[in-house]
Amino acid sequence: MNVHKRKIFNPASGAIVMALGIFLQGAMNHFLNQTAGRWFVFAYLLLSIAIYSKLFRQVFQKGFLTSLLKNPVNSFVLGSWIAGFSVLSIVLERYLPLLHFMVAALAVVNSLLWVMFLYICFMNFKQLWIRPAFHATHGVVLLSAVATQSVVILWNELFPSLPDIFSLSAFALGGLFYIGGLILIFKRYLETDWSLTEDWTNTNCIIHGGLSITGLAIVSTKMFQGEILLYYWMLVLMIFCLVEGLEVVRAIKRIRQKGWRKGVFSYNVSQWSRNFTFGMFYAFTMVMHENASYKKHLYDFHEHFLSLWAWVVLIALVIEIVLWGGEKVIKENVKGEQGIY
Template sequence: MDVTEKKVINPASGAIVMALGIFLHGVMSHFLNPSAERWFALTFLFLAIIIYSKLVRQFFQKGFLTPFLNNPVNSFVIGSWIAGFSVLGIVLEHYTPLLHSLAVGVAVINSFLWVFFIYVSMKNFKRLWQRPTFHATHGVVLLSAVAAQSLVVLWEKMFPNLPDLFSLSAFGLGVLFYANGLILILKRYLTTDWSIIEDWTNTNCIIHGGLSITGLAIITTNMLDGLLLYYYWLFVLVVFCFVEGVEILRAIKRIQQKGWGEGVFTYHISQWSRNFTFGMFFAFTMAMRGNSYDGNLLNEFHHFFLPVLALVVLLALLIEIILWAREVLIDNRFSS
């Protein structure tokens, strides 16, 4: 029996926790009262326990670990586990203070997992650079950066007295990983032939998602403020619009070729990454409210566009949940 046949859960299922967690952390307060938010946070904890217990079971499954870690692209999905743990800890700390000890435990475990992931990332980045156009590199490699910056935000929330050296080191490593991943992605799409329908992946939205979580880490650590932070947010907005513009073009072409059902309304585990990146851009923009640069257009954005963005994030999440539920009911499996 091969690894696929023995699969307990898709290794990328950490993206589900990432997407739901960032929704609860940033967007949910626009739609629910505090009492309902607490119940949703507990439901999220229960779902996260189910997902991570399956991931742990698969991680130690005979015949799975070595091929998975040696895959120079897919191994980066471990970053979704770390980012998922980070938002889980933050959500628990914010909505269920009685579970503070559990949130601290999540943060500690996550920190050790990240140290292991650093080794995996460096090893496989080296392999990708040895043959940069051989592997079909895509946005999943940027989860190395997302994982690092999620730890920065988690540490600032959970361990405010932690020496700055820890956060600065993780932040710098995240920026380094993002730069490496982005260059490899550009090398693939600028130097090889590819089809927007088949070769542009859902995970490429992490191109702007990685920038958004980096911005959130900057704000959380008070690393940057004022006009420079405002310019950075504008840059992220431009990248967001460009990447999602490509996504819209891809969707149109897929609908023309495959129809609505197969073209855009077929479930795939990687689609959760889009929900996460949308939610992360929302969280980054919300955090910008404390920026000291006065007189900028963000005030108008907050009053008029941010509620619209919150609704978009909610609708995207509901669509994804419906697609996921249909996949479970029809095919009787947890993920595809």
């Protein structure tokens, strides 16, 4: 007797929309002009529709949302849905302006979803603070900050006449979410035994990704002057190097223990968070570089950095797409072999 279990579409798949969108918004400008880029944006739109239709269909399946919200750490993956919608809206507004009214409606819906997400954040941050050692907290909690700052950037892009109090309040809230999440992550790793190869997660790259999107929000809202932002960018670069330095050590250890394929080249949806953070650091630097207020600071260095980093973002994205495609091929082959018997 065959029992068919309902297949769950990974709720963290919003990270795919985030990662691809931030590449189109930022690093792709280094390789293609806007006219050529529209073809990729159109494909991105179709993929985003496919992903979100699967995600939202699951919301109405019995038990899905309840089981997700019961886990005070994993529930923060809903922030990837918000950030994905924000990035999708900004990309469509820039490349397909004829869709402006549809994009504006999407931005309003996303803002309402963000308000509901805030309740989840407050509820689950409270649980994590009460029992910090009980849950294996990791970088996914920082999606609370990423989602919030993405909404700030979205409002500035699509609703520039919105009173500043809205953007400033949301920006401050995003900052608080980041600080709170970072403290919880530190408490987890400082107060429990853990292994770099098994317990350091892909989502911890959001430690620097959250800072990058906050920097992009600062530039977009023109909140600080050039010199302050320059120091902030240098801080982000330093944190980036520290976190990714740990990732290099982790990769070496995993290769020694498990080999190349299982150690670093096996697909996991959480890996898209790294593509997002790499692309976000590029977008933050690019917008800062293009802004007249910051051109006197490290202009030549940023010019060379962006040329190099665009390739890093592209190569990392191609690798992830290949891993993603390879995983699907393997699953299809396994299904085919099972069907023989």
